[in-house]
Structure formats: structure tokens, C-alpha cells
Amino acid sequence: MVNTNIIIAGSQFSGFKNYATASFSVAYAGGNIAAGGYVGPLTASTPLNNTNAVSEVLVQYTGLETFYRLIPGNIVTDYPTAGAATYEIQSLAYFTGGILFVDSYIVNQTAGVVAIPPITFSCLGCLGVAPF
């Protein structure tokens, strides 16, 4: 019997080991996007070897907001809201080889030109080893 609220000093369980972290970013200078248009991919990347590891990736749209968003693979956000969106930002986190990529796209959601402010896509990546 195991109490899952306390640490058991023994075998069978194992924790999740942090072994690498990274901070990386890409900047978008701002500009106008025509109707039906988009900007991207705006790619931020960093070397991280994720074999046998699970990542946690966060992105902050610096210039738009001051918090980090957790990217569970892919997140989509409308500005200012989905019901009154003028533009949409989609960010995808994925690995190719030993590189972590965060690609972001800014998509015009209106029938006219949309002015986008400067945005820095500030990313935090962390790898944790699991006993696979």
C-alpha cells in the first residue's frame, strides 16, 4: 500500500528529473498584414536533446502581454478576443533532431488591413528525464 502524498524512500517510484533548460526568442518588428494574410513562421529555436525526455515549453508574447503561456504542442489565441478578433497568434512547439523549435504565426482575422505591434516571442524550454 502506498500513500501517494508522501515520498517513499524505496524502489518502484521515480521522479521527473530536470536536466536542461533554455531561454530563446525571436523578434517581430511589427507591421501591417493585408486581408487574408499572415506572417510566419516566426521561428525561435535552441539546441535541446529530448531523447527519453519530456519537454515543457512556455512562450511570452512580449509587447502584447507580460505572462507566459504553456504550449501543450500548439496554442491558438485571438486578440482581443475570439468574438472580436482582429488577429490570431498560433504557436507550435516541436523538435526536429536535437533542436526545439517554437514557430509562431500571426494571422489577420478581418476583411481589412491590420496593424500588428512589435512582438518578441520569448520562449522557455525545459527537459525532464523519464525512466522510459
Added chain:
Amino acid sequence: MTVLNPFALNMVVPQYGIDQIIGITTGTLTTAAPTLISSPKTATANFAHGFGDSAYFAGIFTADGGVTYNDFGAMTPVISAGVPVFQTVGCNATCDATNLTITASSYYNFAAGTGTAATVTYKVYLLAKNTMSQPLAPLPTAEVLQYNSAFNYQKIFMKGTTNLTVGSGASGSVNILHNLGYIPKIRAFRIDAATPTILQPLANGFVSDPQAHITSTLLTFAADETGGGGINLNTNIEWRIYLDG
């Protein structure tokens, strides 16, 4: 504490708990080739974990024979086709009291006009939840020690369950104060009121999905249901905030 007798047995007593990995599973799934009207094609496996309760989980998968692994929920976009294609090959899972259900998906490439079968090899670990039915019989893993001081284990600073209810046409959020002074690691899963036995990842890539927002003082779960895809969201989010930044 002063060690008066260095030859006596001295124990390390951790102040913070760590995640408890209670099982792992690996396997391979092969999907059929999707067509324009049958996309995506999926293949599913059930792993009977035997816990008698759902569990947290995280997984990685490879669709290229092990050259590249990605986290569950991620898809490698195809960018070279002119119009970027975001939905390609993916893998994800849900967990209930009986099974971890792993699903691999292969999407039709609308830009290239092609659909290909996908063979996905996955690796998943299962974690004990914040509260879990007991007794629990963990599955053996390759690790013989729970703790090895050569590594920095993620230490659980706070944990809990928070309900996020946002009606269709509205947006809303709930805050959890942590006051750590830096951006901590977090983990979160959702159990929707409509499917109360199924634990699933926080988001799947839709505007209406709940998101986790993190500052140096707050963890916020937020949902925007104001758009055409907005739903009546009622979900319990189980979360952990780690001491690790």
C-alpha cells in the same frame, strides 16, 4: 540541524514532494493513409494500467523511426509547401480508471494533396495524481532508485484542483497565487464535467481550449469562449506548481 555524530545514520528529509512515476508503457501504432474526406486516420491502443483510478501522464512519440521524438500534443508542421500545414502526424492520450488510451493520428496534407500512413512509436509515463485511490500497485520501471542526488528532481511547491466554468459567448479565468518571484514549472490536466471519468491534457490547439498563463506570482487558467467555436466549458483542472524555474 547540527550533526553531533557523523557516524550515526542521518536521513535526508525532503521539504517538498516530487512526482511519483507509477508506470511506463511503450508501443507502436500504424494508421491508414488519410484522404481528403477521411482525414485524420487514427489508430488507438489501450494500456490497462490496473490502478483503479486515472493517473497523470506524459508521453513522447516518434514518426520517423526514432530520429526525432516529440511530446504528445505536438505536430511537426510542413512549411515548405507555401501554405503551412499545421496538422501532420500526432499522438496523444487520455486516462481513465481502467486504461490509458493512446491515439496516433495522421492528417491529410491539404497543401500538397497527399495522405500517407504513419507508424508511430510512443513512450508514456504515468504519475500518481494529487489525490488517488489507494492502495495503489505501481508498475515496475527500469529505475531502481526513487531519488538520486545527481539529478534535480522537480519539487512540488503547490498542488490542487480548480474549477474553470466559462459559458459560451464569454471569457473567464481563475488565479492561483504562488508568489515564487520567478516563472515556475507547472503541470496541468483537465477533467471535464461532461466526461468526469476521463483525465486529458489541458489543450488540443483550439482557441476555445483552456490555457495556462504563468507569471512570477500567479498561475492563471483562462478560456476564451467568445468565438464561433465557443463552448460551455466546465472543467476541473488538476495542477501542480513546482519549485523549479
